[in-house]
Amino acid sequence: MKSQQNFGDVAVEELEVSHLDLCKELFKLRNEKRLTGKVEAPHKIRETRKKIARLLTAIRAKRGPSEGSSPISK
Numbered sequence: 001m002k003s004q005q006n007f008g009d010v011a012v013e014e015l016e017v018s019h020l021d022l023c024k025e026l027f028k029l030r031n032e033k034r035l036t037g038k039v040e041a042p043h044k045i046r047e048t049r050k051k052i053a054r055l056l057t058a059i060r061a062k063r064g065p066s067e068g069s070s071p072i073s074k
Helices: 004-009 012-036 043-063
Strands: none
Touching (some): 004 043, 012 043
């Protein structure tokens, strides 16, 4: 994952792909926690949520206020 300073040179489409990958990772971590009652690395859930938030902030900043608030175009 790139740091927030490096988001400037990445296309919105690439950021959206990264967003989907992180959402899948978060889903897997949450499922693991629900099924087994524990997670190998519980800090990964919090880290992944924060990465998603940073990514969505970068996507919204690149799109600007005129394109709405939805992070993923449909």
